[in-house]
Amino acid sequence: xxxxxxxxxxxxxxxxxxxxxxxxxxxxxxxxxxxxxxxxxxxxxxxxxxxxxxxxxxxxxxxxxxxxxxxxxxxxxxxxxxxxxxxxxxxxxxxxxxxxxxxxxxxxxxxxxxxxxxxxxxxxxxxxxxxxxxxxxxxxxxxxxxxxxxxxx
Amino acid sequence: xxxxxxxxxxxxxxxxxxxxxxxxxxxxxxxxxxxxxxxxxxxxxxxxxxxxxxxxxxxxxxxxxxxxxxxxxxxxxxxxxxxxxxxxxxxxxxxxxxxxxxxxxxxxxxxxxxxxxxxxxxxxxxxxxxxxxxxxxxxxxxxxxxxxxxxxxxxxxxxxxxxxxxxxxxxxxxxxxxxxxxxxxxxxxxxxxxxxxxxxxxxxxxxxxxxxxxxxxxxxxxxxxxxxxxxxxxxxxxxxxxxxxxxxxxxxxxxxxxxxxxxxxxxxxxxxxxxxxxxxxxxxxxxxxxxxxxxxxxxxxxxxxxxxxxxxxxxxxxxxxxxxxxxxxxxxxxxxxxxxxxxxxxxxxxxxxxxxxxxxxxxxxxxxxxxxxxxxxxxxxxxxxxxxxxxxxxxxxxxxxxxxxxxxxxxxxxxxxxxxxxxxxxxxxxxxxxxxxxxxxxxxxxxxxxxxxxxxxxxxxxxxxxxxxxxxxxxxxxxxxxxxxxxxxxxxxxxxxxxxx
Amino acid sequence: xxxxxxxxxxxxxxxxxxxxxxxxxxxxxxxxxxxxxxxxxxxxxxxxxxxxxxxxxxxxxxxxxxxxxxxxxxxxxxxxxxxxxxxxxxxxxxxxxxxxxxxxxxxxxxxxxxxxxxxxxxxxxxxxxxxxxxxxxxxxxxxxxxxxxxxxxxxxxxxxxxxxxxxxxxxxxxxxxxxxxxxxxxxxxxxxxxxxxxxxxxxxxxxxxxxxxxxxxxxxxxxxxxxxxxxxxxxxxxxxxxxxxxxxxxxxxxxxxxxxxxxxxxxxxxxxxxxxxxxxxxxxxxxxxxxxxxxxxxxxxxxxxxxxxxxxxxxxxxxxxxxxxxx
Numbered sequence: 001x002x003x004x005x006x007x008x009x010x011x012x013x014x015x016x017x018x019x020x021x022x023x024x025x026x027x028x029x030x031x032x033x034x035x036x037x038x039x040x041x042x043x044x045x046x047x048x049x050x051x052x053x054x055x056x057x058x059x060x061x062x063x064x065x066x067x068x069x070x071x072x073x074x075x076x077x078x079x080x081x082x083x084x085x086x087x088x089x090x091x092x093x094x095x096x097x098x099x100x101x102x103x104x105x106x107x108x109x110x111x112x113x114x115x116x117x118x119x120x121x122x123x124x125x126x127x128x129x130x131x132x133x134x135x136x137x138x139x140x141x142x143x144x145x146x147x148x149x150x151x152x153x
Numbered sequence: 154x155x156x157x158x159x160x161x162x163x164x165x166x167x168x169x170x171x172x173x174x175x176x177x178x179x180x181x182x183x184x185x186x187x188x189x190x191x192x193x194x195x196x197x198x199x200x201x202x203x204x205x206x207x208x209x210x211x212x213x214x215x216x217x218x219x220x221x222x223x224x225x226x227x228x229x230x231x232x233x234x235x236x237x238x239x240x241x242x243x244x245x246x247x248x249x250x251x252x253x254x255x256x257x258x259x260x261x262x263x264x265x266x267x268x269x270x271x272x273x274x275x276x277x278x279x280x281x282x283x284x285x286x287x288x289x290x291x292x293x294x295x296x297x298x299x300x301x302x303x304x305x306x307x308x309x310x311x312x313x314x315x316x317x318x319x320x321x322x323x324x325x326x327x328x329x330x331x332x333x334x335x336x337x338x339x340x341x342x343x344x345x346x347x348x349x350x351x352x353x354x355x356x357x358x359x360x361x362x363x364x365x366x367x368x369x370x371x372x373x374x375x376x377x378x379x380x381x382x383x384x385x386x387x388x389x390x391x392x393x394x395x396x397x398x399x400x401x402x403x404x405x406x407x408x409x410x411x412x413x414x415x416x417x418x419x420x421x422x423x424x425x426x427x428x429x430x431x432x433x434x435x436x437x438x439x440x441x442x443x444x445x446x447x448x449x450x451x452x453x454x455x456x457x458x459x460x461x462x463x464x465x466x467x468x469x470x471x472x473x474x475x476x477x478x479x480x481x482x483x484x485x486x487x488x489x490x491x492x493x494x495x496x497x498x499x500x501x502x503x504x505x506x507x508x509x510x511x512x513x514x515x516x517x518x519x520x521x522x523x524x525x526x527x528x529x530x531x532x533x534x535x536x537x538x539x540x541x542x543x544x545x546x547x548x549x550x551x552x553x554x555x556x557x558x559x560x561x562x563x564x565x566x567x568x569x570x571x572x573x574x575x576x577x578x579x580x581x582x583x584x585x586x587x588x589x590x591x592x593x594x595x596x597x598x599x600x601x602x603x604x605x606x607x608x609x610x611x612x613x614x615x616x617x618x619x620x621x622x623x624x625x626x627x628x629x630x631x632x633x634x635x636x637x638x639x640x641x642x643x644x645x646x647x648x649x650x651x652x653x654x
Numbered sequence: 655x656x657x658x659x660x661x662x663x664x665x666x667x668x669x670x671x672x673x674x675x676x677x678x679x680x681x682x683x684x685x686x687x688x689x690x691x692x693x694x695x696x697x698x699x700x701x702x703x704x705x706x707x708x709x710x711x712x713x714x715x716x717x718x719x720x721x722x723x724x725x726x727x728x729x730x731x732x733x734x735x736x737x738x739x740x741x742x743x744x745x746x747x748x749x750x751x752x753x754x755x756x757x758x759x760x761x762x763x764x765x766x767x768x769x770x771x772x773x774x775x776x777x778x779x780x781x782x783x784x785x786x787x788x789x790x791x792x793x794x795x796x797x798x799x800x801x802x803x804x805x806x807x808x809x810x811x812x813x814x815x816x817x818x819x820x821x822x823x824x825x826x827x828x829x830x831x832x833x834x835x836x837x838x839x840x841x842x843x844x845x846x847x848x849x850x851x852x853x854x855x856x857x858x859x860x861x862x863x864x865x866x867x868x869x870x871x872x873x874x875x876x877x878x879x880x881x882x883x884x885x886x887x888x889x890x891x892x893x894x895x896x897x898x899x900x901x902x903x904x905x906x907x908x909x910x911x912x913x914x915x916x917x918x919x920x921x922x923x924x925x926x927x928x929x930x931x932x933x934x935x936x937x938x939x940x941x942x943x944x945x946x947x948x949x950x951x952x953x954x955x956x957x958x959x960x961x962x963x964x965x966x967x968x969x970x971x972x973x974x975x976x977x978x979x980x981x
């Protein structure tokens with residue numbers, strides 16, 4: 001393998017695309033394919049999934065020829081804190097209510113950066129909560145419950 | 154002069170103190186909400202619609218229209234500043250606009266977008282006034298076969314959106330198309346790729362996908378190597394566009410306006426394609442196609458003009474046929490009905506003050522937007538000096554609110570996180586999100602019209618070439634393909650490649 | 655994620671049981687009421703909801719906020735209300751889809767007949783049977799003959815599975831005992847465009863969407879599905895007059911609460927509904943849409959319950975015959 005020059009990014013990309021294509025192809029296959037005249041729900045996605053597999057394969061082959069450079073560092077800490085933020089909001093906005101939910105959401109996201117100090121994060125989240133409640137809940141009258149049933153409202 | 158009298162009536166209506174006030178409120182609210190990250194025109198209107206129900210019909214529609222283009226404007230601002238398009242059309246602006254901002258030219262990019270939009274808005278407002286009825290007839294000529302061919306042109310052109318590998322761009326389009334098909338198949342009612350989750354029965358939310366693959370991916374990229382690398386932007390060099398910028402934007406603005414005005418008339422997808430089509434055209438006619446994707450002035454000016462022109466002319470089918478061209482127009486119809494006006498072919502004759510008042514207010518609203526926004530550019534650019542680690546909790550909070558407010562669907566929020574991860578992975582693998590987003594928007598339309606055309610033609614695929622408009626569009630698509638793969642063009646692209654590597 | 659969900663759910667339940675006692679409707683209503691509309695803002699059902707909600711708010715003395723929970727043919731919004739606390743502060747305004755989804759969906763997250771309490775019928779929006787402008791037939795009889803003679807060519811547009819136009823189209827085909835070519839669209843807008851452009855032949859939709867087109871002469875109207883002719887469309891015969899009495903149908907709207915809502919709350923909601931339906935502002939807007947508010951005898955829990963049961967029974971065979979389901 002050492003003699004071959006690999007492009008890691010394209011290698012992973014090609015494999016991922018092929019896997020995604022296979023997933024969609026398998027799912028479409030479970031749907032009715034139909035005929036060209038009366039296309040079933042699986043017809044069009046099946047063709048697309050095949051195209052995706054094909055493109056993935058081409059990229060895979062290309063990865064053996066050119067080296068496009070390393071992938072670089074991953075924002076692991078970012079992923080751990082940024083991605084759960086909207087999920088937390090979704091899980092709690094109806095139960096806890098808008099105010100506590102948006103506060104904690106902002107707080108979670110704050111910790112994605114190593115530069116953020118805990119106190120700054122608290123102040124920022126609080127300010128953000130006040131602003132959002134004033135604008136969205138009072139100003140625009142969005143039908144959010146400010147405090148939800150989990151807190152006894 | 155009928156037109157003159159009508160316009161006079163319209164301006165008399167629109168410039169009444171009350172209506173001017175509501176127009177101003179509309180554009181202000183629209184801009185302010187739209188400029189919050191992750192909240193585009195659809196989310197803004199969905200939030201603000203109930204407020205307008207208490208007003209007089211004319212005032213409320215003028216205000217709603219103001220919110221609409223104000224929000225679009227605000228959406229472009231966030232697209233340029235932090236790579237967060239709130240609407241499909243501003244996804245194109247994000248490509249080069251954000252690159253300009255990273256080079257310290259955020260002010261120039263915003264000004265170019267503002268001026269291009271205003272010009273396009275002015276021209277297309279008059280087009281609406283003069284040609285509304287005859288233009289409607291064009292829209293009626295478009296059946297399923299024509300729409301399918303139009304979408305093919307759009308997809309073929311999308312290759313030009315990419316500034317890296319063509320194969321990867323194609324793969325992204327295919328992936329986008331597949332993601333666009335998630336949801337209930339309208340022909341049989343079968344749920345597809347929903348993993349059994351009923352909340353995805355109506356498909357994935359566009360805002361959730363766009364915010365994820367563009368915005369969140371960008372945040373994560375900025376969080377890499379935080380300690381060793383400065384994430385601050387380059388210093389802001391100048392606020393206003395330079396003389397060269399003005400020179401470079403004339404052509405794109407004119408072409409963008411033309412493209413947008415024409416495509417905006419077509420209900421269902423026309424306006425979506427306008428910005429993408431304009432970008433393609435600019436990249437093809439440019440003497441420096443290698444600049445695209447790295448902060449080309451034409452890549453901001455063209456699509457922004459097209460997008461705004463399309464936004465104006467999408468009122469044509471609404472006002473003359475009572476048919477909404479996009480989801481926002483559907484909301485407008487709802488607002489009209491609540492006000493006791495049922496939109497249809499007779500609105501122009503039965504309610505001339507309303508009809509022409511709205512048209513006149515479009516121009517006034519656009520004027521207000523420019524006056525409002527040119528001085529605000531300094532303020533927006535200042536926002537960039539806020540440390541990034543303070544900015545992104547704010548972005549995450551507003552994204553969450555914006556996405557949730559559209560349909561009160563918490564699964565849309567889970568989709569934001571999922572597509573954030575996907576977007577970041579794609580970025581790491583050097584795949585571009587713009588073609589994916591185009592595919593996502595076009596996927597359902599493409600399939601729907603393909604299948605409908607086959608049903609209507611009783612299974613005869615010749616329908617695509619025997620219908621003249623459809624045939625012409627397919628010919629155009631073939632032409633674009635030939636140009637893309639012509640040896641000379643290909644060589645030029647390879648030069649770009651090497652530069653990238 | 656499942657564990658997290660369960661944890662949060664358990665906490666929620668504990669909190670609920672602690673506080674639900676204090677939330678009981680003593681002087682109902684004590685705070686704002688949420689009216690769930692299971693369709694997106696700006697649609698015909700949303701319009702009805704907002705008009706009624708505004709008037710009911712005044713009567714109840716507390717604001718009724720309309721929340722749009724669209725998706726999956728209205729079943730997401732209905733499910734939300736079915737699972738909401740039965741305290742009278744969450745109500746549902748749903749249309750005929752409440753009855754048809756019981757057959758269109760083979761798996762529903764709630765039991766249509768047992769998950770709700772009834773407040774009353776709100777309104778019944780009639781439908782109109784339309785064809786493209788250059789359709790040769792001059793009356794309904796002619797249209798039926800034409801459809802029967804060209805059954806493999808005549809196309810019927812609808813706005814998607816479960817939409818009013820889909821139901822009405824199915825009913826038309828089952829009434830004339832002929833199966834035509836169905837062409838589904840995503841929403842009324844594109845379907846109407848294609849009818850105006852002559853790309854499809856027939857469509858049947860609510861007056862809310864069609865009145866202006868008919869008056870403008872851009873489509874041909876053959877019949878209205880209401881029992882009597884409509885004030886805004888005097889020249890169009892009823893389906894009964896035109897010889898197709900089976901086609902009598904309307905998009906009726908009802909107001910529901912979760913099962914187990916205190917009687918006091920339902921009575922007050924019902925009283926507010928009845929007075930809203932007599933509010934001249936509401937009736938005037940309804941008239942412009944080609945619909946009439948329900949009478950006092952229809953705007954009752956019993957009438958809504960009977961309507962829902964009757965309509966579930968009526969649509970089941972029609973939907974099963976078409977063999978199309980939404981899941």
